[in-house]
Amino acid sequence: xxxxxxxxxxxxxxxxxxxxxxxxxxxxxxxxxxxxxxxxxxxxxxxxxxxxxxxxxxxxxxxxxxxxxxxxxxxxxxxxxxxxxxxxxxxxxxxxxxxxxxxxxxxxxxxxxxxxxxxxxxxxxx
Numbered sequence: 001x002x003x004x005x006x007x008x009x010x011x012x013x014x015x016x017x018x019x020x021x022x023x024x025x026x027x028x029x030x031x032x033x034x035x036x037x038x039x040x041x042x043x044x045x046x047x048x049x050x051x052x053x054x055x056x057x058x059x060x061x062x063x064x065x066x067x068x069x070x071x072x073x074x075x076x077x078x079x080x081x082x083x084x085x086x087x088x089x090x091x092x093x094x095x096x097x098x099x100x101x102x103x104x105x106x107x108x109x110x111x112x113x114x115x116x117x118x119x120x121x122x123x124x125x126x
Contacts, residue, residue, distance in 0.1 A: 010051040011104045013041065013097055016072040018062040027068040034059060034071055037086040037093075044094050051105040052098040075100045 017034030020026060042057040065072035067083040073093065074081045078100065084093050 010054040010056075011101050012056045012058060012076040013045075014058055014060040014063065014074040014076060015041070016061070016063045016065070017059045026066045029062075029067070029071045033086050037071055037073075037084070037090065040090060041094060041097065045097065048094075048098060050098070051101040052094075055097065055101050077104070 015034050015038045016029035017031045017038075018029055019031040020028040038057055038059055045052045045055055045057060047053075060074075063072040063074050063081055065081050065083060070083040070085050070089075072081055073084050075097065080100075082093065082096065084090070
């Protein structure tokens with residue numbers, strides 16, 4: 001094993017694309033919906049200026065949130081998993097990611113200086 005320096009200095013966004021079998025007891029975020037949101041968020045983040053333009057937007061398997069009403073999205077580093085309507089709340093998600101990445105760039109390892117927290121609380125109120 002060897003260690004390499006990560007190029008992901010501006011944080012990572014993980015979007016669940018887990019797809020369970022039909023009739024499974026737990027809901028799925030869904031492969032197609034997750035891939036679509038990932039593509040949209042990645043292109044919009046790259047069009048912005050600042051740290052959000054350099055964050056990584058990645059697909060992942062189950063984040064263990066398993067919402068019936070949206071997609072699970074984790075902002076890293078930090079311990080936040082958001083449940084997002086992939087169509088109706090994607091602009092709010094972009095703003096939350098932008099605030100989180102700006103907080104990280106300002107030196108807050110958890111992305112919790114306040115901007116990200118305010119945007120996340122807006123998403124939670126839905």
